[in-house]
Amino acid sequence: MTSVISHNSSQHSSPITIVLPQLPPTICGVGDYTFNLVTAWSNISEFNYLVVRGLDESKAQYPQLAVHQLECNKELFVSQLKKLAPQQLLIQYSGYGFHSLGCPVWLSKALTQWRKDNDGKLVIIFHELWHKSPWWNKHFLLQEGLHRWSIKRLASIADSIFTTTSDYVEWLKSFSPQAAVKLLPVGSNIVPNQQRSHCATQPGVFVLFGMQGNRINTLQQVQSEIKKLYNSGRLKKLLLIGGGNSEELEIVEKELLEKTLPHNTYSCIGIASNQTISTILSQAEFGISTQSPQSFTKSGTFMAYAAHGLNILSPYASKQSQKPFCWLTHPSEFEQHSDFLNNSLKERSRNLQLWYNDTCNWSVIAQEIKDAFTS
Secondary structure, three states: OOOOOOOOOOOOOOOEEEEEOOOOOOOOHHHHHHHHHHHHOOOOOOEEEEEOOOHHHHHHHOOOOEEEEOOOOHHHHHHHHHHHOOOEEEEEEEHHHHOOOOOOHHHHHHHHHHHHHOOOEEEEEEEEOOOOOOOOOOOHHHHHHHHHHHHHHHHHHOOEEEEOOHHHHHHHHHHOOOOOEEEOOOOOOOOOOOOOOOOOOOOOEEEEEOOHHHHHHHHHHHHHHHHHHHHOOOOOEEEEEOOOOOHHHHHHHHHHHHHHOOHHHEEEEEOOOHHHHHHHHHHOOEEEOOOOOOOHHHOHHHHHHHHOOOEEEOOOOOOOOOOOHHHOEOHHHHHOOHHHHHHHHHHHHHHHHHHHHHHOOHHHHHHHHHHHHHO
């Protein structure tokens, strides 16, 4: 992260206090989200940050920020809130970010107390909700009972609620039917560094970008389609971008690639700078994604493709689907006449990028949350 978060003149009477697991430079999706959100936020005088971990690293890299250690205990957090006296609270909720079992009951109890003592604004973004585990899981009762209770309480006291997938919206509404829950997609962590021509400068180059586990899952789902694309001459090079998670996954990914393509047809780039990744996405012909219509709004990879106007190869693509899936490309479409598909791809590329800029750009996301505090 190289951007500088600046705090300009404010239209608010008090700082916004953001509660989250951690900030950059520590690796954390919610931290990156917060960084991008605040960078896109204009006309704000000050933010206070309360983080679970990475305090020293964040203060060293961003000495201009007011970063404090979050007290992960009801009584201590209540005391901390009394001392800071925030009138505007933004909770970047991640169950496991605040508690080892994903059930930060202390957080909901403390915020309930804060709500009783204050008439300030409380906005919650639910980034990660615990997924149902089988009944034989040793933590089943804890997760089923305490987590649901905690989420229901948070939903009942918040002034505004945002979340990142349509499934999460329905889940939160089932917990608290009276709560107004709004879907707010994530933005791209990779900002385009050049204008795309909407005509690939490297035809035949396909990109698979993201965490190693997600790359493996995607490869497993479209392995046969990738083979067909290579055999037909459409795919000439597959570029894999992103780091490795473990030696075990390294082996799995390597074996999967060897079964799918000749060795000289794929290249594992690994971790790269945002500028390098942006250049690759701006020049390639396709990005590969297997995110479903229910999960794509939470996918930074999908959004990075769309932000760069990169056509997306997806098994969920369909002209009859809602935006943006009506602009994705299904593997079966490569059986059509190439000129027809190529002309269609230019239009899809433009539409994808326009859709992203109108709905998922960080400035759009920031405005949604600003409106929640001013409404």
